[in-house]
Structures are given as structure tokens and as C-alpha cells.
Amino acid sequence: MSVLSLTLFLTIIAMTLIITYLSSKRTKNASDFYTAGGGLTAWQNGLAVAGDFMSAASFLGITGAIALIGFDGFYMSIGNLVAFLVLLYLVSEPLRNLGKYTLADMITARFKSKKVRGVAAANTLVISIFYMIAQLVGAGGLIKLLLGIDYALSVVIVGILMTIYVIFGGMTATSWVQITKAVLLLGGSAVLTFIVFSKFNFNISQMFQQVQSATPLGDKFLNPGNKYTDGLDMISFNMSLVLGAAGLPHLLVRFFTVKDAATARKSVVYSTWFIGAFFIMTIFLGFGAASFVGFDRIIEANSAGNMAAPLLALTVGGEFLFAFVSAIAFATILAVVSGLVLTSASAFAHDIYGEIIKNGNVTEKQQVLVARIASVSVAIISIILAIFAQSLNVAFLSVLALGIAASANLPVILCTIYWKRFTAAGAITGMLFGLISSVVLVLLSPNVWNPTPGMGIFTGEALFGMMNPTIFTVPLGFLGAYLGTVLSKQKADEKSYAEVLFKSNTGFGISSAKDH
Numbered sequence: 469m470s471v472l473s474l475t476l477f478l479t480i481i482a483m484t485l486i487i488t489y490l491s492s493k494r495t496k497n498a499s500d501f502y503t504a505g506g507g508l509t510a511w512q513n514g515l516a517v518a519g520d521f522m523s524a525a526s527f528l529g530i531t532g533a534i535a536l537i538g539f540d541g542f543y544m545s546i547g548n549l550v551a552f553l554v555l556l557y558l559v560s561e562p563l564r565n566l567g568k569y570t571l572a573d574m575i576t577a578r579f580k581s582k583k584v585r586g587v588a589a590a591n592t593l594v595i596s597i598f599y600m601i602a603q604l605v606g607a608g609g610l611i612k613l614l615l616g617i618d619y620a621l622s623v624v625i626v627g628i629l630m631t632i633y634v635i636f637g638g639m640t641a642t643s644w645v646q647i648t649k650a651v652l653l654l655g656g657s658a659v660l661t662f663i664v665f666s667k668f669n670f671n672i673s674q675m676f677q678q679v680q681s682a683t684p685l686g687d688k689f690l691n692p693g694n695k696y697t698d699g700l701d702m703i704s705f706n707m708s709l710v711l712g713a714a715g716l717p718h719l720l721v722r723f724f725t726v727k728d729a730a731t732a733r734k735s736v737v738y739s740t741w742f743i744g745a746f747f748i749m750t751i752f753l754g755f756g757a758a759s760f761v762g763f764d765r766i767i768e769a770n771s772a773g774n775m776a777a778p779l780l781a782l783t784v785g786g787e788f789l790f791a792f793v794s795a796i797a798f799a800t801i802l803a804v805v806s807g808l809v810l811t812s813a814s815a816f817a818h819d820i821y822g823e824i825i826k827n828g829n830v831t832e833k834q835q836v837l838v839a840r841i842a843s844v845s846v847a848i849i850s851i852i853l854a855i856f857a858q859s860l861n862v863a864f865l866s867v868l869a870l871g872i873a874a875s876a877n878l879p880v881i882l883c884t885i886y887w888k889r890f891t892a893a894g895a896i897t898g899m900l901f902g903l904i905s906s907v908v909l910v911l912l913s914p915n916v917w918n919p920t921p922g923m924g925i926f927t928g929e930a931l932f933g934m935m936n937p938t939i940f941t942v943p944l945g946f947l948g949a950y951l952g953t954v955l956s957k958q959k960a961d962e963k964s965y966a967e968v969l970f971k972s973n974t975g976f977g978i979s980s981a982k983d984h
Contacts, residue, residue: 472787473615476795481629484645484802488633491641498832501638501839502569502814503724508643510731514738517722519646521548521713521739522653522746523599523804523866527797528606530747531780532773534754535766538689540696541754545747547709552743554714556736559878562885562972564723564732570811571717571877572819575884578961578968579892582824587899589819591876592717594903596812597850598869599718600805604854607801609774610794620855626801627851633806634813634843638836642806643725649796649803654746656796660777661749663784664756675755682759689758696935704871704939711942712870715877718804718811729975756780805850809843816842868910868936875902875941883949885972889960894953901948902941909937 499505508516526548533541567574572588604623611622633641668675676690683689696702713719723732757766757776760783769775778797782790817839822830880898883890910916912932921927953960 473791473794476791477611477615477798480795480799480802483648484629484633484799487644487648488637488641491637491644494640495636495638498569498818498835500640501836502810502818503721504639504643506725506727508725508735510726510734511738512643512647513722513726513731513735515650515742516643516646516725517719517735517739518742518746519648519650519653519800519803520719520722520807521743522650523603523606523800526746526750527653527657527800528610528774528777529602529772529866530750531753531757532766532770532776534751535683535757535761535776536763536773537694538683538685538758539692540694540702542751543696543702543706544709545750547706548713549740549744549747550710551713552736552740554711555719556733556740559714559720559881560723560732560736561729561975563720563881564726564729565972565975566885566968567720567724569721569724569818570814571720571881572815572823574720575880575895576823577971578884578890578964579895581892581895584892584895585819586824587896587903588877588880589815589824591872591899591903592815592819593812593846594907595715595717595869595873595876596808596815597846597853598872599716599866600808600812600846600850601854601857602866602869603801603805603808604850605857606774607798607805608854609770610778610797610801623851623854626805627847629802630805630809631843631847633802634809635840639725639810642803642810643722645799645806646803649799650742652796653800654742656793657746657749657753660756660781660785660789660793661752663789664752664760664780667756667760667784675752675759679755679759683763698934700939701934701936704934704936707942708868708871708874708936708938711874711878711938713873715873715875715881716870717815717873717877718807721811721814722807753777753780756784760784808850809846812846813839813842816846868915871910871936871938871941872903872906874938875906875945877902879942879945879949883946885968887949887953888962888965889953890949890965891953891956891958891960893956893958894949894951897952898945898949902945905944906937906941909934909941913937 495501530544533544563574566577571592572585575588576585604626607626608619608623611617612619633645680687680689685694688694726732726735757780761779766773766776769779778790778794781793817835821838822835876899880895909932914930914935917926917928917930919929
């Protein structure tokens with residue numbers, strides 16, 4: 469454990485705790501806790517969205533995936549970027565116009581149903597915990613590599629910190645931690661990319677030529693099919709990336725932190741530029757890791773490749789850059805997991821406790837208290853699960869969460885906004901079809917089962933052969949929504965649909981984040 473590494477880590481922790489302390493003074497009611505009072509500007513929320521989305525999976529996982537499997541790792545970069553077009557054109561503005569604190573608020577704007585709200589809240593909890601596991605796995609490996617602390621203890625430390633941010637600072641603290649992290653990550657990645665590119669004499673052709681001779685894959689490094697030999701699996705994987713962001717609860721709730729739909733739309737434009745620049749840099753980082761760190765060294769540090777970026781920094785920039793990049797990765801994880809904890813806690817406190825159990829008869833003080841208790845519970849569950857998922861690549865873990873989000877949430881979101889005949893029964897069956905099919909197929913897939921001991925959570929042959937089931941589960945989500953609607957005895961409330969359609973496009977009657 470070097471003094472420099474420890475100092476930078478402690479600096480990051482101190483910075484985020486100061487932000488939390490200052491934010492706690494501004495968190496006075498439920499709106500402040502859930503949505504930062506709707507007071508963020510477009511560029512602030514754009515940076516926060518980018519900070520939320522540029523996770524450990526993006527920085528650690530994608531860099532490692534490109535370094536180890538070449539072209540197939542690049543799918544993660546381009547797919548994540550394209551996802552923001554879906555978010556921009558189909559979801560962000562209607563969501564901001566119809567919702568209040570959570571995704572369930574948006575769906576129940578049309579269906580005044582506790583069952584719909586309950587299923588939507590359950591979706592949020594499952595997706596958030598899956599995504600959180602990926603971040604905690606990255607955190608554990610990073611701290612173990614840098615500070616020599618045991619993996620399990622590292623995960624616990626991060627879990628405690630993320631819970632502190634949410635309990636005391638709510639969305640205000642979470643947003644500013646994410647903004648700070650986005651600036652650090654973009655700046656650190658730019659510095660590292662510049663150094664790597666200089667090693668290739670600022671010549672892209674030389675970079676492509678050199679990387680082919682630097683890995684065991686050889687010429688195959690720049691071709692597809694190194695991981696996804698099955699074309700159907702590859703298409704399914706990309707569906708998760710492109711459609712998943714539009715269903716991620718912790719990303720969607722960010723649009724409630726701005727004053728109106730126009731600002732929400734602008735914030736997506738800002739975040740797309742930030743995220744696009746970052747994902748371009750991951751290509752250079754992945755190529756640099758493959759060329760200068762080497763396949764064997766990356767695998768030795770972490771079999772899934774999650775430590776490729778910090779090792780690249782150590783190789784090309786020495787101890788200081790290594791410690792700096794690792795500290796940035798640590799800040800990345802802290803920012804994302806705090807957003808996930810907050811989203812999960814909001815779903816429980818606002819949707820399940822406030823609206824279902826208490827029928828809306830709950831004070832803001834009670835809601836915030838329950839949310840803080842829920843934050844602790846979610847953190848404990850995620851920590852326990854992350855300890856057993858140490859060997860899995862964090863990028864692929866996140867893609868699984870994206871697949872569930874695309875299957876369980878996106879079909880219902882789109883049907884709620886655009887389908888006149890859609891009913892509450894359709895919303896429930898659509899969400900359940902998407903959620904259950906995704907979780908079951910993931911549990912039966914090679915991501916969980918592997919014949920080689922230590923390479924999966926369980927040892928054995930997978931019953932479902934594909935790595936990613938999204939190509940089946942997204943259609944199942946839409947099918948469930950359709951069957952639930954046409955087979956139920958419920959009739960669509962055309963008046964409610966007309967109101968939702970009008971509000972989703974105009975924002976009429978919604979003057980601020982607090983006025984819904």
C-alpha cells in the first residue's frame with residue numbers, strides 16, 4: 469500500500485463527504501431528498517447523467533473487454549452511446565412531464581392502480597440491485613489491487629460510504645458527487661488517452677497494426693466473433709445496450725431533478741456529448757492496455773479484465789498516474805452506487821410504503837425516514853451478492869441489468885405513452901413477463917453456470933446457452949403487455965389516455981418539479 473495511493477483515496481472520500489455534509493443542509497423535505505428540489509440546470513443534470521452512466525462497467529469493464537476480446541468489447545461503447553438516442557427521442561420528455569419522484573409515478577399517471585405501482589417498484593429494486601453488484605465487484609477488485617485490502621472488506625467499505633451519501637445528502641449529494649466524478653473521469657481519461665496515443669506516435673494506423681501483434685488473438689483482435697461466436701447472441705447483447713438505458717430506473721429519475729421537460733431534453737443532449745467523448749477514449753485505453761500491459765498481466769490481476777485501465781496508467785504513467793486513475797475509478801463507483809441506492813430506497817419509501825401501504829397518507833418526514841432505512845437494507849443485500857460475484861466482468865454484469873431494464877420497463881413505458889388501448893392489466897403482465905423471463909434466463913445462462921470452477925457463480929453446464937437473453941425477453945415484455953390488455957376484462961380509459969398523451973407532449977399543468 470503506497471502513501472500516494474492512500475492519500476488520493478482519502479482525498480476522494482473527504483471530497484465526497486464534504487459534498488454530502490453541505491447537501492444535508494439543503495435536504496429539508498421529500499422533494500429535496502428524491503429529486504434535489506428539481507433545481508439542477510441542463511448542463512448540471514447532463515453531467516450528472518453522464519456521471520451516473522459512466523460507471524465502473526464503462527471505465528473498468530469496457531477497457532478490459534476491449535483489451536482482452538478486441539472488437540466485441542467495442543460493441544459496449546457504441547451500443548451505450550446509441551442508447552441515448554432512444555432516451556432522447558422516446559422517453560426523457562414524456563417521463564419528466566408525467567412523473568414526480570419515481571418511474572412508478574410516471575406509469576401510474578395513467579393507471580391509478582396499487583398493483584401497477586407495486587410491480588413497477590419491484591422492477592426498480594431488482595434492476596438496481598443487479599446494476600449495483602457490478603459496481604461493487606469493480607470497487608472490490610480496484611481497492612484490493614491498489615491498497616492490498618481484502619476484496620470482501622473493500623466491498624463493505626464502499627457499501628458503507630454509498631449509504632452515508634444517501635442517508636444524509638439525498639439526491640442533492642448524489643447529483644454533485646456524480647458531477648464531480650464525471651469531470652474527474654473525463655479529465656483523467658483524456659490525460660491517459662493522450663499519453664497512450666503518443667506511444668503510438670499519434671498515428672491511428674500504427675495503433676491498429678501494433679495491437680494485432682500484441683495479443684494472443686493476433687489478426688482476429690480487430691474482427692468480431694472473439695466472444696460472441698453466435699450471431700443471435702451478439703444481436704441480443706446489442707439490444708440490451710441500445711434499449712436498456714431507456715429502462716434503467718436510476719437513470720430515468722435524473723429527469724425529475726430539472727424544472728421542466730425542455731430542460732430534461734437539453735440535459736440528454738449534454739450527456740450524449742460527454743458520454744460520446746468518453747466512449748471514444750475507451751477504445752484508445754483498451755488498445756493501449758492490450759499493447760503495453762499485455763494479455764497475461766491483465767488476466768493475472770483480474771481474470772475478467774477489470775483492472776486493465778489502472779494497470780495501463782501504471783505502465784505508461786508511473787505510480788502517480790496509477791494512483792490517480794484508480795482514485796478516479798473509485799469516485800466513479802461511489803457516484804453510481806449512491807444513485808442506485810437512492811433509486812431503490814425511493815421505490816420502497818415512496819411507492820411501496822407511501823402510496824401502497826399508507827395510501828398516500830404519509831408525511832414527508834416519514835417518507836424520508838423510511839427511505840433512509842431502506843437504503844441500509846439495499847446496501848446490505850447488494851454487498852452480500854457482490855462478494856459472491858467476484859469473478860465476473862463488471863461490464864457484462866451491467867449489460868445483464870440493462871437487459872432486464874429493456875425487457876421489464878421499456879415496453880410498458882412506451883405502451884403507457886403511445887398505446888390507446890393499453891390497460892392496467894397489460895402494464896402488470898408486461899412488466900412481469902419482462903422481469904421474470906429476464907431473471908430466469910440469466911440464472912440459467914453461462915454467466916451464472918460454468919463448467920470451470922471459479923469462472924461462474926455455480927459450477928456446471930448452463931441450461932440456457934446464450935450469454936444474453938434480451939432478444940427473447942424484450943418481445944416477451946411487449947407480448948405480456950399485449951396479452952394482458954386484450955385478454956383482460958378491463959377496458960381502456962380513453963379519457964385518461966388523452967390526458968396522459970396531452971401532458972406528455974406539452975407539459976401542461978406542470979410548472980415545476982414539485983407541482984405534479
